[in-house]
Amino acid sequence: MKTNYVLIDYENVHVKSLALLQGGKFRVKVFLGPKNSRLPVELVLAMKDLGDKADYILLETSSANALDFHITYYLGALAEADPEAIFHIISKDTGFDSLIKHLQLKKIQCKRSIAIEQMPCFATPVPVQAEAPKPQPVAARPKKAAVRSTFELLVTKALTDLIKRKKARPSTTKKLLSTIHAKCGKVIPDSEIDAVLKELIKRGYVVVSGSKVSYQLPEDLPS
Secondary structure, three states: OOOEEEEEEOOOOOOOOOHHHOOOOEEEEEEEOOOOOOOOHHHHHHHHHHHHHEEEEEOOOOOOOHHHHHHHHHHHHHHHHOOOOEEEEEOOOHHHHHHHHHHHHOOOEEEEEOOHHHOHHHOOOOOOOOOOOOOOOHHHOHHHHHHHHHHHHHHHHHHHHHHHHHHHOOOEHHHHHHHHHHHHOOOOOHHHHHHHHHHHHHOOOEEEEOOEEEEOOOOOOOO
């Protein structure tokens, strides 16, 4: 079983619960700045319960991006010692994304999430509700596939456009919905555009924090 290292940027994300990380495969490091002198009781107790699987990294002095550099240092050291492990950075700071992309090119598994609950290993699959079989004409059966194919085309169009935009990508959900609508066609209903955005979020290409959005896009469309 691969070890999952979870590096928490506490200056950026004030995590309280570690309930999802209770288990043998997780190792937790909470990075604290000089101003993080008071921690919630729930977090302190959870760290204690994890024993030697969790520890604090405390910065003694404060400076711009100091905590980010500490996370980068420990991530590199851990990846060197255990290259087969899976690494998770919990932070809203998109500055880590270029580092993560470099690690992925080196075949090191690493992802950034804005919350523990949004880590890829905790992604909840969409439930499929079983329905009683209903007789239907043979000619009608391809309709669902056709609808799905059309929806996939819309998702692909939106994703392709976002990849090409690079730094010109929308920064809010409102602007992003408008951009997707313009690319897919104004005749497409708003409900379909909303569904396209939800699908991009589900696949991990778009990360929403309040009204703001950030991106975790590949350089090219996935094959």
